[in-house]
Amino acid sequence: MFQLPRVPTTDQILPLMHQIIDELTQTRNSVLKATTPETATFANTLLPLAQTENAVQGQLAMIDMLQYGAPLRETQDVVHSALSVYAEAQAAWIANGDYFRLLRAVRDNREDFESLDAESQHLLERELTVYRMAGHGELDAEEVEGFLQEGANIGQIERKFQENISREDGGVWFTRDELEGVPASDLGKWKSDGEKEKEKLFVPFANGGTLAVLTYARRPETRKKMFLADNHKLQSNKPLFEKIIRQRARRAHQLHHSTHAEYRLQQRMVKDPKWLGGFLNNLKDTLCARGKDEIAVLQQRRVKDLGDKHDTDCVGFPPWDKSYYMRLVEEEVAVDQLQLSEFYPLEQTAIGMLGIFASVLGLQFEPLKADEGSLWHESVRVFSVWESTPDKQFIGYLYFDLLWRENKYRGNQSVNLQCGYLRPDGSRQYPATILMCSFPTPTPTSCALLKHHQVVTLFHEMGHGIHDLLARTKYVRFHGYRLPPDFGEMPSMMLENWCWMKEVLQGLSCHHTRLENSYLMEWRKQHPSSPDPPMKIPEDVVERLIKHRYLNRGLYHLYQLSISIFDLQIHSLKTDADISGLNVQKLWYDIREEVESMDFSECRDGYAFGTFSHLTAGYDVCYYAYLICTAMAQDVFLSVFAEGPFQKDKWEKYRREILQNGGGQQDLFQMLEKFLGRPPNMNALVEGLRRADSQH
Known part of the structure; x- marks a missing residue:
């Protein structure tokens, strides 16, 4: 240690x-x-x-x-x-x-x-x-x-x-009537103006505020108001973003690269901009049709809601209605995400997740009492990580920093705190890694609860953390997921599959009211005529969730595809005329409208691209990584783990041939090919969706 x-x-x-x-x-x-x-x-x-x-x-x-x-x-x-x-x-x-x-x-x-x-x-x-x-x-x-x-x-x-x-602190004031349909657990987090008759609540864009309103507010005008306000935040980032893109292009030209994309891909797994453009266009050809079908289903449900108004209000499908109608469609055929979240309290779910990794990889995670000088915030927790072998070898440290707070990074990420490496005397430096997330904070009457997509996020980020803990490289330069992101996301995406397994979802579940008596009392107060909730999530709820795993999945991937195409296009400026003529704002909304089949006509004066951190945090010419890694991850899962997701010999091979290498292998395609015993199937993303469709 x-x-x-x-x-x-x-x-x-x-x-x-x-x-x-x-x-x-x-x-x-x-x-x-x-x-x-x-x-x-x-x-x-x-x-x-x-x-x-x-x-x-x-x-x-x-x-x-x-x-x-x-x-x-x-x-x-x-x-x-x-x-x-x-x-x-x-x-x-x-x-x-x-x-x-x-x-x-x-x-x-x-x-x-x-x-x-x-x-x-x-x-x-x-x-x-x-x-x-x-x-x-x-x-x-x-x-x-x-x-x-x-x-x-x-x-x-x-x-x-x-x-x-990180310092954006805007939001919108709404009356409680305007917020009809938004869960009490969210309303309880937002500050009030103190008025008795027409009380207003301040809904922040951050800490899940925008998402809560767009997903649950029944009034269309409330959703629209929230979306447009959120879309207009961070106007100050527009000139910064444009300056970054233009300067990147000029620097690439100075070194005789035709574009910044060509220059940047030298450090990626994918080296060829033409191959990348072809990959994205192929996805566009196959996924856009699926996306239009999914939007048509949402629009049908929306027309039904609007009734007599639909003749004028349903010309196109507006983006502020997407989350709301996706939720309604899911609830009609599958599951209520809010109800489901009651079974996944953050702390217990995270600990249960560690238990799964401990089981398949032969690890032990032991809570550690750390002094103040080792922590940057009182809510951070630390675990020591060990091999669960008789000699119990030490592996490293894992930190949990899981809740949103002021001034903290607004997304979810895994952050390396210490790489492992080989010292000159042959001994090994042990790694330390952080799961740094911004899950919405608890309310006064309940603990922090995770919707299913947040459970998936937790597994994804833990995938990076496991990669970081188990890598054994000579140099810090290649430790863990310090490798090109267009391969580095693959192990985490592969692990998302475990969030769709009945055994895992039931095993992780625990109704939050069983954690503290005060939670149960509050639940009884809100549900006076209902029996107490079950300890574990009902089997039929899990089965419905799994059955409809790919519901609206086309729209999910099309959002990733929009950003990937935008990323490639803004970094493919070949001439001075291209650079001076760049209109980032127009391009962002043009691409999103074309690819995602929604009507962005009332949003085009917004600055959503200025809220998107990836492209200014090392992911320039790399957002496509999520799509390529999804393809590779599905290939690995379906060909290796699908029939035996908990078989330790398969996990041992995966640990030895993929995770332990970190970024130490020069040819990552070759490394994956060796593991699979054949070339990777880069069409696995689309094939997986088609296979799922045929099964239903």
Whole structure:
């Protein structure tokens, strides 16, 4: 075991960052002083730097995490300053042409290169790619410096974009009448204006507010008002986003790449923009027809609701009605998500999920009492993770930071806090990883409850966490899911399948009223004529849920496809005319309307693209990863796990051949092909939907 990482205080962050930078700078300077292209080898050129990177990564990861998890804005401001200092240092390091020449000499030394293990070869190739993407080999020294400074400028704009999202605190005031249909559990979370006769509640866009109104509010005008207000938030991010896209394009052109997509795909599993465009167009051809059929069903239900009004109000299907009518259609044939959520209290569901992973992978998760200096917020929990073998080997630490709070990252993610790696003496540094989510907070009369899609999210993020805990690489650069995202999402998406298994859903369930007597008393007060709810979720509810797993699934994937096409198009600007003529706002709504078959005509003055964090947080030219990884995940699940989802020998093979490798394999397609015993089937997403249709 190793001591839990310490959380630096606000005034320690900048000095710690300078210390990290000094260590890395000294290592580089030592290499440059002692080595020439004639004497350069992997051992005296790249290995010393890799070992220093290994040693400082945990401190760097802690600072990086605090931009998402620190409760105080003051701390986040200091973190952003520290990350800017680090970005400047990185630019200075990579600007050094002497080091690039040493790396190139190492790669040209065939005998030395071929003597290296595969992960070390991969590290050298990856480092050379980083330097070439900085302009070395194409630009002179002064141009490289300018190129890197431009990259640092883009990074600062990206951080401002993200900061605006995390600090957005808008919302809409509604009367209780306007919020008719919204569950009491949501109403109880929102602040009141204190008026007795016409009380209004402030519904925030964040913490599940927008989603609750769009899903449950019975009045169409309420849903429309909420959607349009949410759609108009963060106008300040529009010019930032446009500037980022234009500057990315110009930088790519400077290195003689036709587009930023071509430039960026050098670091992805998919290398060819044409192949990617073909993959997305094929999905569009097959999924759009399905999406139109699904919208037609929602529209039919909407016409029935509107009655006499439908002649004028049903020309197109508006996006603010999507969640509401998807819910009604699901409830008619399948299950009430609100009722279902009563059986999935967050804390118990998360612990039950750990039990599943413990069983199939031979692990133990033990709660750990951590002192304040090891936690960044009082709600964070820590587990030590062990092999459940007789010798009980230690694996690492898992943190839960699961609830929404002010200033916290608004999405759901897994965050690495310490990579595992091999020390020079042969011993291993153990990893630590965080499930950092923003599930809606508890109400005064109930604990936090998960709808089924949130249970799926929990499993997805835990998939990243398991990948992080079980990887065994030599270098932090490749640890866990530090690999191209267009492969890295695959293990997590594969694990989503367990959220559709009867055994799992029943095993995880526990009606929240059984957790505390006060919850049961409150439930009886709200349901005076009903018997007490059962302990476990009824079997027929689970069966209906599973039977209709693919209901509205086309629309789910079409949303991903819209963003993926948008991502590729805004990063495919080939000429100065393309760059100056870019209209991000128009393109966003054009693509969404065409692909998703909804009427966005009243939304086109909005800024929804400015609320979308992925494309300014490392996922540029990568949102397609969710679609490609869904295809690979379905292929792996159907061909390996479907018939024996809990067979330990299959899990052991998967752990050994996929998870343990992290990003250490250079050819990820080849790694997957070896695991499957054949080339991956990239059509598995669509084939899975068709198979499901034929079964019903």
